[in-house]
Structure formats: C-alpha cells, structure tokens
Amino acid sequence: SQQGEEDPQALSIQEGENATMNCSYKTSINNLQWYRQNSGRGLVHLILIRSNEREKHSGRLRVTLDTSKKSSSLLITASRAADTTSYFCATGSGGSNYKLTFGKGTLLTVNP
C-alpha cells in the first residue's frame, strides 16, 4: 500500500499565485522527496528533505517536514503555466534496503 498520500488530489490556481500540496505518511522515514511528472511521462526529482530537517528551499520551491505529524508540504511560489503537471511525494526508508514509496500524486493546474 502507498506510504505517502498527497492532498489535495487536484489543485487549480491562477498564474502568479502560490500552490501548496501536502503529503502524509505512516511509518518512519530516512527522507522524503518530491517529484514532478513531465509530459505525462518520466518523473523528475525536485527536492529532498532529510528526516532531521524541518525546512528546505530550492528556487521557487519550499518543502517542510513535520515528523511528529508524519507530514510534509510542498510550496511552489509565483506559479507559472509551465508548473502544470502532477506532483508526487515519495518516502525513503529501509536503511541498507532503502527504496522509495510513492503517493498517488496531486494534479496542479496553473491557469494563465
């Protein structure tokens, strides 16, 4: 079963607005990663946050992690039409048997 669950399933905003997506998970993790899916095909890695970190920034992306609540959020600031796609959170766990478990994704639509 999925480890991560994104919320909302779909989000529609206007260009220039901020978009926030949330991810909840069930078990302990080593890290949490966010990916976007390009052109309905391959996923592209966006950002990683370790279990001992609370916040990470990369360009217009801001990720937070609350391990006590087992949740993370991805904020995209000043959204653009090109940000329209699906976003997935993935939880990494397993130590030497490390692997990623993906959520179901949030479909973001940025309207011009």
Added chain:
Amino acid sequence: DADVTQTPRNRITKTGKRIMLECSQTKGHDRMYWYRQDPGLGLRLIYYSFDVKDINKGEISDGYSVSRQAQAKFSLSLESAIPNQTALYFCAVGGAYGYTFGSGTRLTVV
C-alpha cells in the same frame, strides 16, 4: 543520450503474449527499479535490484519477472500478459539521494 533509456516507448500486445520491457542506464548506479503507474494509484514498485546478483520483489510482483543482465541493464517481463497489466511502466535508477527515471513504456494489453 538519456541517462535511463526504456524500450519500447509504446506497445500494444494481446492477452496471453509474453512481452519484455527493457531498461538501460549510463549513470553507473547499482540500484535499479521497476514501477507501474495507473491513473489514481500513483506509482507502485514491481521489482528492484541492488546489484546484478540481488533481485527483490516489490509491492506488486505477481505476473511479472525480471532479469538483471548487467549493471546497466534491467528488464521486466510479463510472462502471459493480461488486460489489467495495461499501465505506464517506469524504470528508475538511484539511491537515497534521489532517483532518475526513464521516459516510460506505455503498455496496452488487449
């Protein structure tokens, strides 16, 4: 050339046929993975391999088999394809710092 290459890009096959999806990588990673994506279900792990001699079942391995022919090559086989195996299949490589995905194989079983 892409870091992770999947072939074929699209494939339509008939129920009961055997089909192989291939993945090759130029990133030099030991770890390779096969996922399938279904609408509304996200990505689910089918098989993964941490080196040539280490193959592991994932969440949904029934009906699938894999072969790690070399460090750079990891193929996924459907021994007898069925319609509910219609999906988008992804190969990925990497480890704890992130995965690199191929462009996927869109498989339709009719």
